[in-house]
Every structure is written in C-alpha cells, then in structure tokens.
Amino acid sequence: METTNRRAIAILFLTMFIVMVGFGVIMPILPFYAENMGASATDLGLLFATYSIIQFFLAPVWGRASDRLGRKPVILVGLVGFSISFLIFGLATSLWMLFAARILGGVLSSAVLPTTMAYVADTTDEEARGGGMGIMGAAMGMGVIFGPAIGGFLGEISPSMPFFFAAALALGVAAFALAVLPESLSEAARQEARANGARSSGLMEIFTALAGPLGFILVLAFLASFASANLEGTFALFAEAHLGFGEAEMGLVFTVMGVVMALTQGLLVGRFINRWGEERMIQVGLLSSAIGFILFLVTFNLPSVMAVMAAMGLGNAALRPAVNSLVSKRTPPDEQGTMLGVVNSYNSLGRIFGPVAGGLIFDIMGYQWPYIFGSVVFFLILGLSVFLFNRNRLVPVGRTHVWSESSAGSD
Template identity: 35%
Template sequence: MKKTMKDQKMVLIILLSNIFIAFLGIGLVIPVMPSFMNLMHLTGQTMGYLVAVFAMAQLIMSPFTGRWVDRYGRKKMIIIGLFLFAVSELIFGLGTNVSVLYIARVLGGISAAFIMPGVTAYIADVTSDEERPQAMGYMSAAISTGFIIGPGIGGFLAEYGIRMPFLFAAAIAFVACVSSIFVLKEPLTKTQLAEIAANAKQANFISDFKRSLQPLYFIAFIIVFVLAFGLSAYETVFSLFSDHKFGFTPKDIAVIITISSIFGVIVQIFLFGKMVDRLGEKKLIQICLIAGAILAAVSTMISGFWTVLTVTCFIFLAFDLLRPALTTFLSRAAGIEQGFVAGMNSTYTSLGNIVGPALGGILFDVNINFPYLFSAVIIVIGLGITIFWKEKQLG
C-alpha cells in the first residue's frame, strides 16, 4: 500500500523544488536577455534560434529519457537532469561566443528532458489514484510559480552583473542535485525496473512515436500538443499584441502576466483536486478547452487594461488547469510505464512549443489578430477530438 502524501511530505517537497528550480532558472534569464543580446552583439534571429534549440533538444531526447526513466530508475534521471541544468546555466553565464551559447542551450533542453519525465513518473509512483490529481496540481503550480518569480529575481540579480542570474541558476540547480542524492529514494525496486525494461523495446523515437498513436494515449497527447501550441502562440505574441494594439507599457504587460499567473497557481493549489473529483478529467479538460477557445477569440475584440487583465486571467487559468488534468489522465493510463508516457508528454509539449511561437510570429506579421484567432481554431479542433474519447479510458 502506498503511503499518503502527508507521510511523504519531504519527498514531495524535494520533487516539487526540483521542478520549481528548473523553471525558475528558465525564468531568471528573461529580463537580462535583451542586455545579454547587446553585450554579445547577437541578432534577433540568433536569439530566436537559441530559444528553438532548447525545445528541439528536449523534443529529440524526451522519448529516450522517458524509456530510461523506466529502465534505470526515476532518481538517477532526476539527478542527471539537475546536474546537466546546472552545467548548462554555468556555461551560458560564462560563454563569450555564440557556439558556446548554443552548446549551453542544447544541454539545457536535454536536462529538461531528464527532469520532467523523472519527476512526473516519481510523483505518479508515490501517490494513490485519489491523491494524484492534487499532486499533479502541485507540480503544475510549481512550474507556474517558477516562471512567475523567475523574471523578478533575475531582474534583481542583474543589478549585480548581467551574468549573475545564470550563475545563480547554476548554483541552486547544483544544490537541488546534491539534496536529491541524499533525500530521494528510488520508488521502484530493481525487480520492477527490470520487468518494465524487459517489456519495453530499445528506446527509439520512431517506435515510441508510433506507440503514442495508440487510441489510449493519442487523443490526450494531441491535446497536450494543442495546449502547448495554443499557450506558446498566445504568450509569444501577447507583449507585441498588447504594445501594438493597446499601447501598454512593459510594466503593464508584466503586471497582467504576473497577476494572471498567480491567479492560476492559487486555483491549482486549492481547487484543482476538488474539480477533478467533481467533474472528472474528461469534463474538466473539455470545459477548459471551450473557455480557452472563446477567450482567445474575445481577446481580439476587447480594449482597456482591466478588461484585458480579466480575460487574460481566465485564459491562463484554463491552460493552467488543462496541464495537470492531462498529466493525471496520462499517468493513470500508463500503469507501470510512467517514464514512457511522461517522455512522450514532454515530446508533444516540445512540438507545440516549437511550432506555436513560429506560426504565431508569422501570423502576427500578416494581421495582429490572426495568432489569437488561429489559437482559437486549434483549440476547437482539440475539443472536437475529445468527443471520441472513450469513458473507459479514464478508468
């Protein structure tokens, strides 16, 4: 019988801290990137490529690391991921030419591919079906919180030098790595890992991708892609959209994103578990998709700071509830193969994060409203797909 979340408080704190630190490190560097760009004499195109190679590296590695999580254990993958993340931030902070920065970003993407499946599978292993939605809600909140406070801390640290946020991110990741070595214990026995490994084929991107097309997983993975695509397209053009259409200042935009994110985190922590209990994953996912599509379209018709803030709060909330609801469903469907499913979850998320911003930027150049309208259409398609979701899959 699994221990309750209360009995495993320290383990969950370490796991959530790990995922929080990874996303805090990503958020830390956001405010200094324009200054870093000027210091290194980088073009906007180069900065775009530096963002893309992170997602590409994560995309390519995720199926492999997902399998390795099942084969070699959750703890090892988490520790390796945190170590690689620390090294990537250190290299980026000390880098003096573009090729070194690319190496750092590739390492960062690989580290994310280790950390995400490892933590997701570990949480799934140590929580019961009843407690898992709440635990996944906490994980999603840790990700969001890292993004929220990261830029603020990064801006403060930049006062002490433009490279300081990167060095700080490396330091906290290393501390998390060391603490995980001593606090975390592998949740599966060697026999269980050997059994999973015996049932799994050699890690292969194509075979894993084909396997993700099975009816049990496919619809959920497509919605994972839709979520990542819609949210990244929305977020990528949000500051440009707000600046061009409403004349908002960077401070206005920062306030809207911060308040919206905090609102989402609060609901995740206190209400997500209850919402899943009352509605079930399928209905909650459908409600979030409906709200997301409507609000994305409404975003093209509104004006005024408070109206934009209100709409943004609820569209962020819809996306913030979708993520843990999908993760919970997938972890239940996975059985003992948590690593494979968590890895493919990361793969489809990366695909959305690569395609969404690219298309969002292209459409923005054509018409300022097109990225939001296109996001709405993609979300509606995702909603249509859930109609074919069989209830028995959610058992």
Template identity: 40%
Template sequence: MADETDGESGSIDRRRAIATLFLVVFIDLLGFGILIPVIPLYAKFFGANEFIGSLLIATYSLFQFVGAPVLGRLSDDHGRRPILLLSLLGSVVAWTLFGVAGELGPLLGAANGLVVLFVARAFAGAMGGNIATANAYIADITPPEDRARGIGILGAAFGLGFVFGPAISGVMSSSFALSFFEGVLPAFVPVSQFTMPSFAAAVLSLLNLGLAFVVLPEPSRRKTTTEATAGSRLRGLYEAVTSPAIGPLVVAFFLASFAFSAFESEFIFLTNDRLGLGTAGNAVLLTYIGVVIAVVQGGLIGPLTDRFGEHRLALAGAAIQLVTLALVPFSISWSFVPSLGPIGSGTVGLALVATPLALGNAFTNVSLNALVSLNADADAQGGAFGLTQSAGSLARTFGPAAAGLLYVAVAYWSPFVVAGLLFVPILALLWRMGRGSASAVPG
C-alpha cells in the same frame, strides 16, 4: 497510514516526497524563469537579429523534445532519483556556460559567444526533460484517484518558477546589484546584466542538486518491461499518437501546447505595440497570470477533480481557452471597460480575459497529464509522460514561429484567434474518448 504509499509504491512518506519534489521542481523552474527576460537581449548583444533570437528560444524546446522520452525511459529502467540528479547537474553546467559565453566563444574559435549560447540552450533543453521523470515519480507514489492532485502540485511549482524567476532576474541585472558584484567578485568573473542572472540560475541549480541528493528517496515500483526506443524520437511519438489508449491525449497535448505557446510568444508584442507596456507592466501581467495558474493547479484542481473528474475538467479547460484566446487581442480596445487609477482600460480588459484563460490552461494541462497516467501501463509511466511532454516540446518549438509569422504577415490579432480555434479539434478528441470511461468520472 494515509500519508504513506502502499503496495508497489513502497513505504515512502508520500507527503514528504511530494513536498520535496515540489521544491525540486520549483527551484529547477525558478532557474529557468530567471533567464526568460535575458535570452532575447543576450542574443542581440552578440549581434543576432530577432529571428536568430527566436531560434535561440526555440532551441530549448527542440532539445527537450529529444531529451524527455530518453530521460523518461531511463527513469523507468534505472530509477527516478538518479535521472533527476543527472538532469539537475546538466542544468548547472548549461547555465554556467550561458554566463561565460562571451569569454568562452573566442577560445573555441567562434566569432562571438552566440554559438556558446546555442550549445548551452540545447544542453539545458535536453536536461529539461526531467519534468516527465517528476510526473512519473508522482505516479509511482500516488494511487490513481489522487494522481491529478499530485500532478497539480507539481504544476503549481512549475507556475511559481515562472512567476518569481523573472523577478529575480530583474534584481540580479539591476545597476545596484551589478555594482555590488563588481566590488566583491574576482576580476575573472564576467559581470553584466546578462551574466549575473545566468550565474544565479546555475547556483540555484547547484543548491537544488544538493537538496535532491540529500532528501529525495527512490520510490519503489514495478520493474519496467518497456524496451528503450532504438529509433527516432519522432517514430516513438508517432507510435504514441497511433496508440488507442493515449494517442488522442498526445495529440490534444500537442495542440494545447502549440496554442498556448503561440499566445505566450506574441503577448509582449501585443502589449508593447498596442498598450505601450514595457518590461515592468508586462512583468505585472505575467506574474498575475502565473499566480492564477499556480493557485488553481496547487489548490483547486484536487477538489474539482474529485467532484467532476479529469475528463470533464479537460473539456471545460479547452472550451474556456477556445473563447478567451480569441478574445485576447480585442479585449485591449473594449470601450465599456473602465480604467483603474493609473491602470488603463486596455490593460484592465486584458486582465479580465487573462483570468479565465489562466484558469482554463490550468484545467487542461493537469487533466491531460493525469489522463495520460491513468491510461498508460503501470510499468511505463516514465516513457508515457516522456512522449507526452515531447509532444508539448515539439509544439513549443513550432508554435512561436508560426505565431510570429501570422503576427507580421497577417495581422496582430491573427495568432491569438488561430490559437483559440486550435481548441476545436481538442474538444472533438476529448469528446470522442467518451464520458463513460473510468477516468472520466470521479473515483
């Protein structure tokens, strides 16, 4: 049957498994997205300055760098399902700690809850490596020619979580919602604009854990021969980089993640400083970008891959991002762009550039993930994805820091131009892989 896996993938209903995994990843990222507007202000509430707040943001990616290959290899050895369940349970614990940071900090001897925030953020990052396991699950249940489509569906879930998460955070932290919660929750539950989004993320993670436990099966797969890495994660990443099969892809993934995280971290600074946009205006722009990425990854990437192949799509996405990232800071002052009612010309110009930028990002992310899967051994999919996602996590740790330094020390436009230029070596790496490989042409 067309909708069942075959051979080593077992008899799992593929469509049902992918749909379930989509929902699991969406809810997981929804919980993560809820806290995006909360984290910087939460840190400031405890007396942190902007630099410390940035370190709190980067802590997640740093520990995700450590956790992704560990979870990936554990899923190779012990199964995808138990590792996904473990990571979801970890998210419940982490987001609950986030919500009680103010109360728990003094009990642990800390001056305030900032220490608890860092601990919770680190634990959430370690458990956030489950995306690698989800990608490996897709690799287990799909044939090579359909892998980009399956990974694209997970990418859409990833994007939708970032679209709707901040909106839920806004509702949960509104004055109306806070008044309601103060009236119905016990007195020992802390109610504030920071705690309620945190608890909402924890509840969603708990519901997600129950969903995955009940309906997500363990895929059949070949017994792994991959040995667990005993040394440093950096050593494992170095070995991946030097691998002829996936090394160029890991480097490309690192540079692409570094560049786009630099853009994301400075985007709100740019729109606030140059356009005067507040939270609401930025939410609209970020939602729009997220919707474009989700639509492309979830609906268009499959047919486009069938027609052009993963390699060509990765090249196209890199070329598009090279140009559009460099144009971002200048698009806000294009005099030839008209206003649209209450929307100023600067915002319209930025949206015009953001559309192909989101398209290019979707092409690059999905295609690189699919190429990694196609070039890795069948019994080491989890480890391969874990190392690749680790490269992305490491990039997202240092990308925002470097971009912030450029923004302050050089000029507001410099991090965006540098981010665009990072796609030049990406194009060179992908071009060197050659057009004649089996993964570079449609199946």
C-alpha cells in the same frame, strides 16, 4: 497520502520550483546577453527554440531511462546538467558558447520534467494523482513568476550573475535531493521495465504512440500547446498595437495569470479532477482558452485584459495536470516515465511551431488574427474531445488498452 509520500512531493515541489526559477531568471537577460555577443534576431529565435527541439526527442528517452534505472538518478542527472549548462552560460564569451550551453542544457535538463511527473505517478493513487500533478504545475508557475523578477534584479549587478545564480540553485537542489529524496520505483518494477522494453530507447514511442489508444491525447497536447504559444509569442506585440501597452503592463498581466494558475493548481485542481474527472477538466481548459482568445479582441484597458487573463488562467490551470494525470492512469507502471516523456515531447513540439505560426499570421494578416486562429484551434480540439471522450472511454487491461463505454474512475 502517506507521510513519506508527502515529504517526497514536497521535495519535488521544491525541485520544480527552483528549476523554473532558474529558467525564469534568464528570460529578461538572455536576449540582451546574446545580443552583446553579436546575436541577430534569428540567432535569438534559434537559441530559444533549441531547447524545445532537443526536449521533443529526448524527453521520452529520459523517461524510459527512469523506468529502467529509477527516478532519483535521472532527476539528479537533469539537475546537475541544468547547473553545468548555466555555468557555461555565465562564462560564455562568444555566441557559439551560448548555443553549446543551450544544447547541453536541452540534452541533460530535459530529464527533469517527465521523470518528476513519473515520480508523482509512482507515489500517488488514482484519487491523489490529479492533485499531485497540479502541485507540480503550481511549482512551475510560481517559479516562472519569481524567476524574471530575480533575474532582472541580478542582471543589474552583472549580466552573468543570473546564470551563476541559477546554476548554484540547481546544484543546491541536486545535493538536497541526493540526501533526502527516496527512490519511488521498486527494483521489481525496474526489472520489468528492462525486460519489457529491452530493445526500446523510448525515442520511437514519440511516433508509435500516435497509433495507439493515447494518440488523441497526444494530438490534443500538441494542439493546445501550439495554440497557447500563439499568444505567448505575439501577445506583447498585440497588446502594444491594440492598447499601447509597454513592459510594465505586460509584466503585470502575466504575473496575474501566473498567480491565478499557481493557486488554482496548488489548491483546487486535485479536487476538481476527483469530482469531475480529467476529461471534463481538459474540456473546461479548452473552452476557457477558446473564449478567452476571442475576448482579448474586445478588451479596452488594463483591468479588462487582466480580467480575461485571470479567467483564462483559472480555466487553463487544470489542463496540463489533467492531461498528465489521464495519461498516467492509462499507462502500465513500468512505462510511466516513457509515456509522460512522450506527452512532454508533444507539448514541446507545440512550443516550437506555435510562436512561428503566430508570428507569421500576425505579420501577414494583422494583430487580431493569431487570436482568432488560436480560438478556432481550441474550439476544434474541444469538439473532438467531446465526441471522442463521450463515445469511447479508455480502460487499461493488463499491459494492453481497450476502448470501453465505462470509465475507470474518470467521473
């Protein structure tokens, strides 16, 4: 990777890290903050779901905008929007202001992730693509690790302090990116995107892409996110019922998984993808998750839970970067932002419905069943991926895609 590209990737790493620190900072605080303003459990659920719902619809729109206008201005809009939304959170005095801040944050800050991934695609060749996506995943993972700890500390000072801190971080990164981040998309590529997608906002691609050659990858992204969210939404209740865990044990378990995933994504994912290809790494992630969900049911103490979580994190670390890398390699240069936004939409859709399904299964059938159900979903996707990846390999030809028995740089 050239020196200029390395600098750009480093800036993007910092951007994603700070953004996820900002998200993580509010996670331990927001439920209590909203509760003090009269929020019910349903209100809290809606408050958390609002961002994912908006992101589902708007991530491809921002991706399309970055194809037409360039990556840098869209990233800046997302960072500034992120900052403004958290400033409103900190100043909020009533529940409606929290929802207004969450909606504004969803509309504007949903620009950051798909555009950042498209920037990585612009500045890496196929050999370095998976590694670049992995580095962004590591930045997100590290932000999620450090954010809640910082938020808990600042929340002791003042309930609104974590929100002001997140707003200041985002604004600082925006100023830094404005000064030093180069534009990755050439004017010629932007003109081509404007010409080829003159009547498309990117929104319809959420639905039309399902009928295209990347349809299975989008379904895979949704189902994997959906099944993972079964764990995220119910794991605290499962661990309490199964092993009597409290907050301290839960924090340690998720920290272990976060550290393992961040290190794997930052140091190993690129090498794994270059050696075995995106398809195989996706299958490794699916298999590790399917087995891990079942193994949770036979854990008996904190070390056993941490061991299963670490093993899942190691296998799962390549799943999302591999999906993003595969989609990027199968997409024309002037559609990178749009299609990576569509992938992000289906990840968001899984995060909307996964916790709801997990909670219902937990309440109706018992604490073991969300994990049995999640494992079945992962095994189902794995079986379909083995059949489809081995039977048909997708190869781009000009602006169209065809099925071929040979893979373009996947193995």
